[in-house]
Structure formats: C-alpha cells, structure tokens
Amino acid sequence: MTYYRRFIFLMISVLLVVSCGSDDDSSENETRIEGNWIISELTYDGVPVQWGECGHLENMTFLNDNTFVWQLYGINSSYECIPITPPATGTWENIDNTTAELTDDDRVFQVTFTETTLIMKFRVDTTDENPEGISVLFVFLRS
Numbered sequence: 824m825t826y827y828r829r830f831i832f833l834m835i836s837v838l839l840v841v842s843c844g845s846d847d848d849s850s851e852n853e854t855r856i857e858g859n860w861i862i863s864e865l866t867y868d869g870v871p872v873q874w875g876e877c878g879h880l881e882n883m884t885f886l887n888d889n890t891f892v893w894q895l896y897g898i899n900s901s902y903e904c905i906p907i908t909p910p911a912t913g914t915w916e917n918i919d920n921t922t923a924e925l926t927d928d929d930r931v932f933q934v935t936f937t938e939t940t941l942i943m944k945f946r947v948d949t950t951d952e953n954p955e956g957i958s959v960l961f962v963f964l965r966s
Contacts, residue, residue: 856885856915856923856934860941860963868958877904883941883963891915891925939965 862881865872874881877896885891893911896904913927925932925943934943941963946956 854920854936854938856917856936856941857887859884859966861966862961863964864960864962866960869960876902880904882966885915885923889914889916893927941965 860883862874862878865874865878875898877898880896881894883891883893891913893913895907895910897907899905911927913925915923915925917923918933921935921937923934923936925934932943932945934941936942943961943963944959946958949956
C-alpha cells in the first residue's frame with residue numbers, strides 16, 4: 824500500500840509542477856515593439872499637421888537587436904517621394920510591457936505602445952517665436 828501512496832503522491836507532484844510552470848509563462852501576453860510602424864498622425868501643440876504628399880510614407884522599424892530606423896521622406900525636383908538618407912537611427916529599450924525609451928544621438932524619447940498603436944510625445948526646445956516650446960505628438964500604426 825505504501826508503494827501506491829508514493830506513486831500517487833509523485834504523480835500529483837509532477838502534475839502540479841507542470842501546470843504551475845505553464846501559468847508562469849507571461850511572454851504570450853507581452854506586447855512587443857519590434858516590427859514596422861507607419862506614421863498616422865502628427866500634431867504640434869494639439870493642432871493636426873498636414874505633413875505633405877510624402878509624410879504618410881514615414882515609418883519606424885524596431886529591430887530585435889534593440890536598434891531602430893526612422894525613415895523620413897521628402898519630395899525631389901520631379902515631385903516624387905524619395906527617402907531622406909541617411910535615415911534617423913538609434914537604440915531602444917523596453918521599460919515595461921507598454922513603454923520603451925528611444926535614444927537618438929544625445930536625445931532620449933519615451934514612447935507608449937499597444938499591439939496596434941505607438942505614441943511618441945515630447946517638447947521641442949524654446950525659440951524666440953515659441954518661448955514656451957512646442958509640444959509634439961506622433962502617432963504610428965503597426966503595419
């Protein structure tokens with residue numbers, strides 16, 4: 824009888840360890856910033872900005888090596904949209920499941936993101952025309 828009790832106890836222990844181990848895997852619920860994001864909206868001090876013919880092409884790509892590439896576009900003399908080279912680059916680091924910190928040269932930006940939307944807010948330094956600075960908001964959608 825002791826053999827059966829030990830066997831049942833061992834089986835129950837194994838089942839508990841296996842079932843608890845699968846509950847601890849939170850990576851399935853983790854929102855990831857990696858991938859490509861296309862600009863959707865740009866505002867200065869709460870006023871939507873029309874960024875021209877090529878603005879809708881601007882995108883940010885977050886790579887698995889914790890770097891990002893921000894591709895901007897302009898219009899050439901033939902009125903064609905062309906990528907501005909070199910693109911802006913930098914590094915990123917997750918702060919938590921919905922916030923990351925981007926570093927581009929010596930500036931640091933904080934972004935928030937969901938599975939579908941990435942938001943970057945920051946203030947542009949003061950100028951003579953805008954002594955209080957300008958609040959800038961970028962909204963990107965995952966492509």
